[in-house]
Amino acid sequence: MTTLLSTLDIAPRYIPNDPRPTLLGLTREALADAMGRAGVPEKQRRMRAGQVWHWLYHRGVASFAEMSNIAKDLRKRLEDEFIIGRPEIVTEQTSSDGTKKWLLRLSPDERGARHEVEMVYIPEEDRGTLCISSQVGCTLTCSFCHTGTQKLVRNLTAGEIVAQVMTARDRVKDWPQDIEANPKPPLGGRYITNVVLMGMGEPLYNFDNVKDAMEIVSDGEGISLSKRRITLSTSGVVPEIPRAGEEIGTMLAISLHGTTDEIRDKLVPLNKKYPIKELLAACRNYPGVSNARRITFEYVMLKGVNDTPADAKRLVQLLKGIPAKVNLIPFNPWPGTAYECSEWDTIEAFAEILNRAGYASPVRTPRGRDIMAACGQLKSESQKLRAKERLALDQGA
Numbered sequence: 001m002t003t004l005l006s007t008l009d010i011a012p013r014y015i016p017n018d019p020r021p022t023l024l025g026l027t028r029e030a031l032a033d034a035m036g037r038a039g040v041p042e043k044q045r046r047m048r049a050g051q052v053w054h055w056l057y058h059r060g061v062a063s064f065a066e067m068s069n070i071a072k073d074l075r076k077r078l079e080d081e082f083i084i085g086r087p088e089i090v091t092e093q094t095s096s097d098g099t100k101k102w103l104l105r106l107s108p109d110e111r112g113a114r115h116e117v118e119m120v121y122i123p124e125e126d127r128g129t130l131c132i133s134s135q136v137g138c139t140l141t142c143s144f145c146h147t148g149t150q151k152l153v154r155n156l157t158a159g160e161i162v163a164q165v166m167t168a169r170d171r172v173k174d175w176p177q178d179i180e181a182n183p184k185p186p187l188g189g190r191y192i193t194n195v196v197l198m199g200m201g202e203p204l205y206n207f208d209n210v211k212d213a214m215e216i217v218s219d220g221e222g223i224s225l226s227k228r229r230i231t232l233s234t235s236g237v238v239p240e241i242p243r244a245g246e247e248i249g250t251m252l253a254i255s256l257h258g259t260t261d262e263i264r265d266k267l268v269p270l271n272k273k274y275p276i277k278e279l280l281a282a283c284r285n286y287p288g289v290s291n292a293r294r295i296t297f298e299y300v301m302l303k304g305v306n307d308t309p310a311d312a313k314r315l316v317q318l319l320k321g322i323p324a325k326v327n328l329i330p331f332n333p334w335p336g337t338a339y340e341c342s343e344w345d346t347i348e349a350f351a352e353i354l355n356r357a358g359y360a361s362p363v364r365t366p367r368g369r370d371i372m373a374a375c376g377q378l379k380s381e382s383q384k385l386r387a388k389e390r391l392a393l394d395q396g397a
Helices: 028-037 042-058 072-081 158-172 176-181 207-218 238-248 261-267 276-284 309-318 344-356 387-396
Strands: 002-004 088-094 100-105 116-123 128-131 194-197 230-234 251-255 295-301 324-330
Touching (some): 028 042, 088 158, 128 158, 207 230, 207 238, 238 251, 295 344, 324 344
Parallel strands (some): 128 194, 194 230, 230 251
Antiparallel strands (some): 002 088, 088 100, 100 116, 116 128
């Protein structure tokens, strides 16, 4: 089921073409500095920033008027200077299995363009996983991935990344006051218990914004998701992997998908720059990796491409010495793809080889296929401006 949402459905959470900067995505220090723009004396800025932080990320308010413990005159000054709205929800789709997918339209960029990204919510009995995007389009061109057919348009800001989580919490009523008012709260205590950076884009090519956003999402006085419940998925940007462990500190997932450089070069072209040997060396040295903090290796099952017993045995050898689990992902088809999903008995045989070697290898149940919300199916209609179009805009400015 697809629902078209007008801005009236979510007012005042979206304000079109507003020139005021957003407070969303600012670190605590930057938020304190922003208080100065609203006329807060220097000695009070940290305290006022703490109050605003609580209202933004713990209570999820979308207007300064709701910040009841802040004086009215300061609320008015904050409103004059800043916004705290959300992206525009263009469509909300609900799968037959309960999965939800949202198409989000972002605020205009410096050229006035309105780009779009997708995010997905996957509810389960004891958890709810939110899959968010880090870029409009993708830097990479993985041949089996629908998102990879959409060229990179731009990086998302830290505010746009955080706003995805906040928008999802709005829609599934996951703020503390919503949970308190619900006579039947979810088994996990919250509707959104896990966040995965597995949507559109390569997170490690937008490192600084992802880092700031995950600091906000994991802050104990804000959205408050443990970093052990946040997973960053990379296609293998090797130089940034150690830095991610040290500075971001979330769980790590690797989009592997092949056991030889020949195959992986075709599936994940980034492998030509950072081959399997270098990638796995970075994984072995990932800060904090242990049996309690295993690296997840994602492996999409492609019929006749990477699904033989020999592939499974090579994978076992490749992962030696790495605390790891393997997510086997049945390929999710999309229009125009040449790939097919492996047969079910082939997937089970592959998993059995991994299991016998001591690697947990759950087969990920496809979710949201009927609304193109499954792994590898996300794509928006935003397109990168061609050089001639940019020149025309510059000349008309």
